[in-house]
Amino acid sequence: MPKKVQPYGSGEDAEHAALARSRGESATSFVNDLAATMTIREVAAQAVEAVRALSHLTADTGELTDPDEVRDVVSGLAQIGSELPQLCEQLARFLVAQHEDGRLAHGSGRDPDFVLVEVSEALSAAGRAADMMAAALTEAGARAADLNVPSR
Numbered sequence: 001m002p003k004k005v006q007p008y009g010s011g012e013d014a015e016h017a018a019l020a021r022s023r024g025e026s027a028t029s030f031v032n033d034l035a036a037t038m039t040i041r042e043v044a045a046q047a048v049e050a051v052r053a054l055s056h057l058t059a060d061t062g063e064l065t066d067p068d069e070v071r072d073v074v075s076g077l078a079q080i081g082s083e084l085p086q087l088c089e090q091l092a093r094f095l096v097a098q099h100e101d102g103r104l105a106h107g108s109g110r111d112p113d114f115v116l117v118e119v120s121e122a123l124s125a126a127g128r129a130a131d132m133m134a135a136a137l138t139e140a141g142a143r144a145a146d147l148n149v150p151s152r
Contacts, residue, residue, distance in 0.1 A: 081134030
């Protein structure tokens with residue numbers, strides 16, 4: 001029997017996550033431009049590099065200039081989080097379709113049905129956790145709206 005993967009959080013966290021997820025729309029033309037010029041692997045690598053660059057730029061308050069900038073970064077991260085559940089679901093659906101078409105092999109000698117269930121459950125848990133992360137980031141952005149630089 002596959003190991004169950006459970007995300008952290010409460011029912012209230014899940015409700016806030018669902019609300020945060022339902023708010024945003026993607027910029028279709030930007031996505032189409034990326035899809036026309038980059039492979040899926042390249043887009044994924046760019047996403048990793050973008051987050052890594054943000055981490056380096058904000059280390060020890062490095063390049064941050066004011067609370068508005070923090071709010072913009074938090075908002076962007078919330079948008080990323082709100083897109084992850086759909087992505088995780090699509091990845092799982094792809095693997096299921098590949099399995100149903102007989103295109104998945106016994107890589108490690110384990111039963112592919114068993115491995116597919118494990119992967120699907122882990123992706124589902126990741127999607128739920130991303131929903132909660134997006135909700136928390138949305139909340140952080142809303143709370144940070146009250147922070148300003150004092151007038152001089």
